[in-house]
Structure formats: structure tokens, C-alpha cells
Amino acid sequence: MSTQPKTLCSQILSQVNARVKAGGPYLDSTSFEVRRLICEAQKITGDAYQAIERFITLGAIHQICGNEAEMRHNFSYAAKLDRSPRTAAAYCGALINMGYISEAQKEFVKAARPELGWLTCIDSLGFLSMAMTPLNEFYADAQSLKIADLSAKHIEDAKRIQKILQEDDVTDQIVGQMLDDAGEILRARHLMRCAPCPSGYQICEDPYDDDSISIRWLVPVATDTASEMTFEYVDRFVRRFDKMPRCIGFSFLGTLC
Amino acid sequence: MSITPRNLLDLSQSLIGTAVDEATVRCSIGRSYYAAFHLAKDFHRSLSQPGALPDRSVGVHETLYQQLENPTISQTDPKYFVSKKVAAIARDLKRVRAAADYELKQTFSKKVAQQAIDDTLRLKALVESRGGQSVNASTSASTQRTPPQ
Numbered sequence: 001m002s003t004q005p006k007t008l009c010s011q012i013l014s015q016v017n018a019r020v021k022a023g024g025p026y027l028d029s030t031s032f033e034v035r036r037l038i039c040e041a042q043k044i045t046g047d048a049y050q051a052i053e054r055f056i057t058l059g060a061i062h063q064i065c066g067n068e069a070e071m072r073h074n075f076s077y078a079a080k081l082d083r084s085p086r087t088a089a090a091y092c093g094a095l096i097n098m099g100y101i102s103e104a105q106k107e108f109v110k111a112a113r114p115e116l117g118w119l120t121c122i123d124s125l126g127f128l129s130m131a132m133t134p135l136n137e138f139y140a141d142a143q144s145l146k147i148a149d150l151s152a153k154h155i156e157d158a159k160r161i162q163k164i165l166q167e168d169d170v171t172d173q174i175v176g177q178m179l180d181d182a183g184e185i186l187r188a189r190h191l192m193r194c195a196p197c198p199s200g201y202q203i204c205e206d207p208y209d210d211d212s213i214s215i216r217w218l219v220p221v222a223t224d225t226a227s228e229m230t231f232e233y234v235d236r237f238v239r240r241f242d243k244m245p246r247c248i249g250f251s252f253l254g255t256l257c
Numbered sequence: 258m259s260i261t262p263r264n265l266l267d268l269s270q271s272l273i274g275t276a277v278d279e280a281t282v283r284c285s286i287g288r289s290y291y292a293a294f295h296l297a298k299d300f301h302r303s304l305s306q307p308g309a310l311p312d313r314s315v316g317v318h319e320t321l322y323q324q325l326e327n328p329t330i331s332q333t334d335p336k337y338f339v340s341k342k343v344a345a346i347a348r349d350l351k352r353v354r355a356a357a358d359y360e361l362k363q364t365f366s367k368k369v370a371q372q373a374i375d376d377t378l379r380l381k382a383l384v385e386s387r388g389g390q391s392v393n394a395s396t397s398a399s400t401q402r403t404p405p406q
Contacts, residue, residue: 204352205359208316214352223368227375231346231383238341244326249349253372 008044009053012037016060020097023194023220023255026066037061052082056090063094066190071098085111085118089125096128097192099183102176104129114142120149127154128200130175130215132162160203164211168247175248181236182217182250185229194218194255213248218255226254262299265292266377273370282370283357289373290354293380294318297347300384301325304336322348339383346380 006014015037019027027034038061044054059074075091092107108131112119119138126135135158142150165175186193202214219226230251238244265288272285298321301308308324315323325344328337353373357365 202352202356204355206316206351206355207359209319210315212352214349214356223372223375226372227379230349230376231342231379234342234345235338237345238338244341244345246323246326246348249345249352251349251372251376253369254375255368257368257371 007053008040009050009057012040012057013060016057016064019064020192021195023192023218026190026192027064029062029065029067034061034065048081052078052087055081056087059094060090063097064192066098066187066192068098068187085113085116085122089118089122092122092125092129096125099180099186101129101179101183102173105131105134105172105176109134112138114138114145114147117147123150123154126158128196130161130179130201131172132158132165132175133172136162157201157203160211161201161213164203164213164247167210168245170245170247174241174245177240178237178245178248178250179215181240182233182252185232185236185252186217186219189229191219191221193252194220210247212246215248215250216253217250218253220256221254222256223254226252262292262295262377262381265289265295266374266381269370269374269377273367273374277367279365282365282367285370286357286365286373287354289370289377290350293347293350293377294321296377296381296384297321297325297343300340300343303384304328304330304340305334306330308340318351319348322351343380343384346376346383350376350380 038058041054041057041061044050044057055074055078059071059078062068062070062074071094075087075094078087079091088107088111092104092111095101095104095107104125108122108125108129112122112126112134119142123135123138126132126138139150139155139158143155165171196218200215200217202216204212204214206212219229221229233250233252237250269285269288269292272281272288277285301321301324306329309327309329311320311323322344325340325347328334328340330337330340350373353369356363357369
């Protein structure tokens with residue numbers, strides 16, 4: 001059996017994704033590595049489908065350089081040519097990586113409707129953007145239509161997270177605002193977080209108190225720097241919300257000692 | 258003989274000072290959390306009046322954090338927002354500590370323990386910079402109003 005060759009788009013995106021997974025400082029857009037990637041991406045020419053691939057690839061490259069305007073510009077062109085979930089999912093991922101979580105929640109809704117066929121592949125974007133209400137609706141729809149092979153753990157976690165949030169009157173929008181603040185801190189430091197492993201959330205069961213959710217973003221900085229970032233986040237959090245959400249917490253975790 | 262939160266933090270640090278097993282890492286996280294809890298408690302005691310009590314029965318630690326997040330002092334008092342921050346940070350450390358103590362299937366690395374120490378050290382600096390320790394305990398708010406659990 002022969003292996004199907006990878007498209008140029010897939011090859012470039014694999015390199016971009018490796019960078020995203022490792023996290024770290026934004027890449028210098030004038031560096032050899034970035035110029036090479038852009039040069040390669042511009043070779044993706046041909047029909048409309050390849051134009052979409054080119055825009056998605058360029059958007060992804062600009063994402064790892066922290067170049068928000070170019071990232072948005074390329075994804076908007078891709079979206080004009082392509083209404084399929086693929087572009088919306090790629091844009092959703094880029095927004096999450098750059099810390100625009102409220103916007104990512106909206107893109108997730110566009111991409112993940114079960115009838116479009118992508119839910120199983122991209123439901124993790126629902127957790128990463130904490131779009132819990134649509135995620136639970138999509139899971140329910142997919143189960144009733146019997147059209148997706150879903151993870152039982154994901155379904156269970158999504159239900160539990162939504163229940164915990166609802167009991168504290170915390171909406172997806174509130175969580176989105178919390179994570180937008182965290183994203184702003186990352187961008188101010190020109191940093192990408194590491195890809196979450198195994199997941200970006202944790203359901204905390206405390207035998208003496210209510211269950212809660214903890215979100216920790218791994219950043220490739222010293223723990224002391226991560227602590228400084230967490231305190232900066234908390235300063236924004238306490239000023240943003242008169243009634244602070246209790247059932248969900250956020251912090252940064254440094255991966256360097 | 259008595260101890261201070263600093264002593265608990267020193268113990269946390271010494272526990273992860275050399276090559277350690279995961280059980281020791283988890284113990285370190287627990288000690289860091291209790292240092293944070295006592296710092297939060299001392300800070301609450303230093304407020305000119307205690308924070309609002311929760312509207313329903315919750316655990317002793319959560320009661321303290323709800324009092325801290327609902328300070329009854331003036332918003333112009335510099336301690337107002339410090340109180341809320343202390344609640345948010347200590348509560349987050351509590352989540353890590355609960356997982357370290359109860360979730361045996363999870364993996365806890367030394368970095369998580371070091372992060373808990375660094376967060377608690379910063380919490381200590383925060384409460385001390387705002388005079389958290391400077392108010393005489395006898396004239397300050399008391400957590401004794403907290404209902405027993």
C-alpha cells in the first residue's frame with residue numbers, strides 16, 4: 001500500500017503546528033524560517049480550492065508571528081471563497097492560539113454543527129474556547145442523528161462543565177471574556193502558549209466544596225514569570241467582574257524551571 | 258512554639274529541592290496551599306471589618322474566600338481589590354491542592370509544585386505590601402464569625 005503524498009499546504013501546516021505545539025515567543029516575520037514558509041505558501045496556486053489552501057496557510061504562518069492583521073486578512077479571504085467548516089475551524093484554531101477566545105467561540109459554532117461532518121475532529125476547539133452551550137447542543141444533535149463517533153468522556157465532561165457553570169450563573173460569554181484577558185497578557189508578551197496536554201481544562205472535585213473548573217495555560221517561561229502573568233490576569237479579573245465567577249479559575253503554568 | 262506561613266513555604270521548597278518522587282511533589286503542593294490559606298486568613302483579619310458571609314453553608318476555606326471576594330470596606334480602600342485578588346489566587350491554589358490530594362491518577366510534576374510556591378510567594382508579597390500584617394489582630398476583623406463546618 002502506498003502512502004498518499006502530502007500536499008504542500010499540509011507540509012507547511014505541519015511545520016506551523018509544531019511551532020504552535022511548542023509555544024514560545026512569536027517568530028520574527030523577517031526571519032529566514034518565516035520567509036521560507038511564506039515563500040512556500042505562495043507556491044500554492046491553481047484553482048479556487050488551492051487559493052483557499054494558500055490563504056489558510058498564510059493565515060496560520062502569520063499567526064505564529066503574532067501578526068494579527070495579516071492573520072485575519074488571509075482567513076477573511078479564505079472565508080470569502082469557502083463556506084465549508086474547514087476554513088472556520090482553521091480560523092477558530094488560530095484565534096484560540098492568539099488568545100481571542102470570544103471570537104473563537106463564534107467560529108466554533110460555524111464549523112462544528114454535526115450535520116457539516118466535522119464535529120468529531122474539532123470538538124476539542126469547543127473545549128479550548130469553552131463554547132460549552134453549543135458544544136452540548138451539537139453533541140445532543142449528533143447523538144440523536146447517529147452521525148458522529150464521539151468520545152464518551154468528552155460528552156460527559158461537556159455536560160459536567162456546563163452544569164457547573166450554570167449553577168454559578170456563568171455563561172460561555174463570561175468565560176470567553178476571562179480567557180480574552182489571558183490572551184491579551186500573552187500577546188502583550190509576544191508569547192504563544194504550549195498546546196494543551198492532555199486538555200486545557202480540569203474538572204476539580206473537592207469533597208468539602210462545590211465542583212469547579214480549572215483552566216491552566218502552559219507557557220514556556222519560568223514559573224516565576226508565569227506567576228507574574230497569573231497575578232496580572234487576576235488583577236484584570238477582579239476589576240472586570242463585580243460578581244466574580246467562583247466555579248472557574250484560570251492561571252498560567254510555567255514549563256521552565 | 259508557633260510557625261508562620263513562611264515556614265510552610267520553606268518546607269514546600271525543601272521538599273522539592275532534590276530529586277523527588279511524585280508523592281513528595283504532592284505534599285509540597287499541599288504545604289504551599291496551606292501557606293496561602295493562612296496568608297489569606299491573616300489578611301482578612303487585618304481588614305477593618307470582615308467581608309460579607311456567604312448566603313449558604315460552605316466549607317471553612319470557601320467561607321473565607323467568599324468573605325474576601327465580598328469585602329465590606331470602601332472601594333476606595335486600597336485593600337478592597339487586594340482582598341478580591343487574594344480570594345481568586347488562594348481559591349485557584351486550592352483547586353491544585355485538591356487535585357494533588359485526591360486525584361491519584363493524575364500526574365503532578367515538580368513544575369506544578371514550583372508554580373504553587375511562586376504563586377504563594379507572590380501572594381505573600383501582595384498582602385504584605387498592602388499592610389496586611391500591620392493591623393493589630395485585637396482591633397481587626399475576625400474570621401471567628403465564620404460558621405463552623
